[in-house]
Amino acid sequence: MPETAAPLRAGRAMGRVRGLLLAGVLAAVPALTGCIAEAGPAPTGTLATNPTAPGTAQAPPTSAPLETTQSSNKAPVYWIGRSGSDVFLYREFRDVPDQENPVTRALRSMMSDKPFDPDFFTPWQNPDKLATSISGKDVITVDVSEDAFNSNLDADMAARAIQQLVYTATAAAASSGLIDSGQQIRVRILVDGHTDYMAFDHIQLGALMTRSTGLVAPVWIIDPQENVEVPGGSVKITGRSTTAGGKLRWQILRSGADGSTEPFLTGETTASPEQGQAGVFTLALTMPAGDYELRVAQAGTGGGPDQFEDTRAFKVR
Known part of the structure; x- marks a missing residue:
């Protein structure tokens, strides 16, 4: 090139406006180890295909290609970051403990660690409980406790936070070779084992979700x-x-x-x-x-x- x-x-x-870190994180607690059974196909999630904050420029309508399998033990973690007046998802690779499966490790880092780059931030809180499982070749189920959502967000930022989780979960599963990266990967988010939770008081969870376009930087x-x-x-x-x-x-x-x-x-x-x-x-x-x-x-x-x-x-x- x-x-x-x-x-x-x-x-x-x-220069890029420095993103504000939205809230402190709670003390780390060991993750759940249970596996969640996957039901049949469900409707796609209720997230808008391309949520954009009011007054911001429209990003190109593309999503990041799904990560490919890598030999490194580093976990791909997505953060929210600002570029001028626009807000996008950015990825870092993190060293993480290997006590949990790759998807759980990446999500725990996303919810408890601070990004390396001070321009990035996360609205998630370190949860008391976190478990993940994979059904078939294309469905990731994440079960997280309600305390992970203890941040006050508007609707646009809430949509980005949910997509931050979807991008991180699919990236971790793909890069570790746990799922077939040649097809669309779906994510179901449960809260304390239940569906229909209203995340950050704006986004209803429970249905299968995929990576929304236009959110990656x-x-x-x-x-x-x-x-x-x-x-x-x-x-x-x-x-x-x-x-x-x-x-x-x-x-x-x-x-x-x-x-x-x-x-x-x-x-x-x-x-x-x-x-x-x-x-x-x-x-x-x-x-x-x-x-x-x-x-x-x-x-x-x-x-x-x-x-x-x-x-x-x-x-x-």
């Missing part, structure tokens, strides 16, 4: 993760855009000893149009030791501003 880089002469005002830095250290020399940066073959603009700022930042590099690249790698972008940059911030955004069209910026702080040592 083509990319260009040149020293940046003037920084652009591309249009631009998404995968590696490096927030505040990690990478070896000096050639630094590989990877990410994904929901626009396959679309143009992206990126810039890197370098932090000084006094905490100030200065422009270091800027460039453009194109997200892959190839099937199986659609939307993926890769940068290979030679960088000296230092503290950096990477910014990537979809290039504006027709002279318009760039959109949907994602940022990432990292260190080169």
Whole structure:
């Protein structure tokens, strides 16, 4: 994929509003170990196909491709994050204990851990009880206690929180090889073993739900993760855009000893149009030791501003 880089002469005002972490988490408690039987097919969930907060721009109507099986023991966890005035789902990979099954581990991290990236947050609370099971090849059942929903959310944020769970559960099952990622995966959420719970006082649960389109971030830095250290020399940066073959603009700022930042590099690249790698972008940059911030955004069209910026702080040592 083509990319260009040149020293940046003037920084652009591309910053993302820092998301507020919505509430503290409760002390961790061991998960349930029961398995829940799956009934026959049920109607799809009551979530809107593409919920969008009032006054925000409409994201491209696509969802993140289902994760593929990986050998790593890291759990894929989705968080809610802000990009300007827009709110999307972003993913991080987390080290998690292996006492529970992969889906339960990922969901427990989503409900109890803080994201690495300070731009992300979660409205979920660490539940007293959490159990998951898989029926057949395409249905995940999550049974969680009512205390997980102890956050005051509006309807739009409640819809995103439920999809945060759906994305995380399906990602964990797919990446661990527990389900067939070649078909649509459905999730049923039970609360204390019962259906028809009104989550966050807005979303009725119990019916099967799938990943809603348009909620995953249009631009998404995968590696490096927030505040990690990478070896000096050639630094590989990877990410994904929901626009396959679309143009992206990126810039890197370098932090000084006094905490100030200065422009270091800027460039453009194109997200892959190839099937199986659609939307993926890769940068290979030679960088000296230092503290950096990477910014990537979809290039504006027709002279318009760039959109949907994602940022990432990292260190080169």
